[in-house]
């Protein structure tokens with residue numbers, strides 16, 4: 165595929181006018197063709213008006229048609245072949261094996277949402293049939309089902325160019341629900357965005373859905389993102405990225421004359437609690453797993469375990485020694501782009517100046533900063549120092565982490581109680597530890613979206629039970645997940661129909677239930693017909 169550098173509005177190529185930028189290879193610094201342009205308010209307006217015009221066609225299309233589109237999209241992504249992997253590798257520096265796995269997950273997500281909407285149970289249809297002779301008042305016929313919100317704006321993250329990008333969960337579940345999507349392309353991988361966008365158009369064409377359902381506007385400034393969020397037809401926003409960016413755009417969404425839901429998934433420090441029994445039993449294995457998790461994807465995961473806590477005893481010292489050995493063996497790798505690498509080095513350089521924070525392990529090989537390489541850096545400190553320095557409790561995006569020596573369970577509980585909202589919290593323990601430390605689990609339930617036992621927070625299974633979110637500031641709405649099939653609920657709302665004749669109701673609310681979707685009929689969950 166020859167890349168053009170164009171914005172893609174409802175299937176039309178729009179040549180950029182000004183402010184051209186190119187992707188650059190993080191490992192070599194080489195700039196890549198073609199040049200991309202900065203979209204302006206006019207273009208945002210065009211994309212969103214096209215999305216609004218396509219909304220009725222998309223939402224009225226049968227679930228089967230939308231599912232066929234998602235299955236076709238999966239095929240089209242695969243058909244991009246090695247060229248997609250090569251371009252993403254050149255733009256992000258992510259290893260080919262990682263990108264191949266991420267592409268597989270992206271295709272899986274398309275197929276999973278196709279299966280979800282074909283079944284219909286997800287739409288939470290509820291039917292209460294009328295009781296005309298009820299005393300003292302007749303009961304009306306009341307039914308409700310989820311309906312799509314309308315045009316959705318998506319901001320993908322730089323670190324998952326496929327699975328949380330142009331065709332990531334936000335886009336796929338919004339389209340599955342029946343919402344057209346306008347994506348703000350990530351400026352760090354514009355070529356990857358363009359290739360994937362063309363796959364979306366091919367799938368729309370094959371399934372007869374309007375191309376206005378999908379647009380990608382490019383830009384590397386904040387202005388275009390703000391225009392998209394402010395636009396009057398935008399009904400919701402899906403955002404994955406930094407706390408700073410997410411918070412700024414959330415404020416824009418809330419300040420609109422008509423505020424809209426802004427689903428921001430941002431970073432967190434993902435605390436890991438090492439309980440004494442587990443450290444005694446398998447300290448070395450936990451240390452090795454911990455370093456693998458810290459350095460996975462060069463630490464560029466929102467679920468990176470950035471703060472670890474354990475009781476200050478010989479088992480924790482033993483853990484630290486093994487962690488230091490494992491960290492030394494980690495070869496520095498290129499980060500996603502120069503900006504992220506500079507922020508990582510600056511953030512850890514500030515840490516090194518903090519009194520009471522010791523460096524306990526680092527990649528033995530030097531990091532080549534010309535190739536934006538980052539070394540693994542592990543630190544250790546006491547809880548007092550951690551608490552006294554707020555910057556130690558903020559995410560520094562990259563392969564670094566702080567092991568905190570606590571003096572008691574009470575100290576661990578104090579820290580858990582003071583935590584900001586987190587995407588995840590992890591406990592390593594034995595069954596006996598869990599009994600002794602039950603209050604810690606209770607404390608973490610109040611702080612985190614996902615609690616992991618004897619595992620690590622990196623690696624998110626995109627299944628029905630997954631919750632990738634958490635209380636603020638990890639996410640803007642703690643109720644919703646951005647990964648897994650439940651993510652579709654961000655882009656729908658219940659509509660209740662009272663007194664309608666059967667044939668005028670949405671299919672899932674009619675008496676006949678030909679697709680055998682689970683529905684709540686007169687308070688009974690059933691696949692049977694109603695009435």
Ligand code: NAP
Pocket residue numbers: 319320321322323324328348349350351383384385386387389390404405406407408409410412413429430431432465466559561587632646
């Ligand atoms: P980012 O810098 O926040 O960028 C994300 C997108 O938002 C980009 O398209 C960016 O465009 C736009 N943007 C950022 N700030 C904006 C603003 N003030 N106004 C308008 N648009 C704005 O994040 P990133 O570099 O992609 O990823 C790194 C961060 O994402 C890390 O902190 C990481 O923890 C987090 N992350 C979170 C998750 C999660 O699931 N919670 C997953 C992956 C990554 P411009 O660059 O053009 O402004």
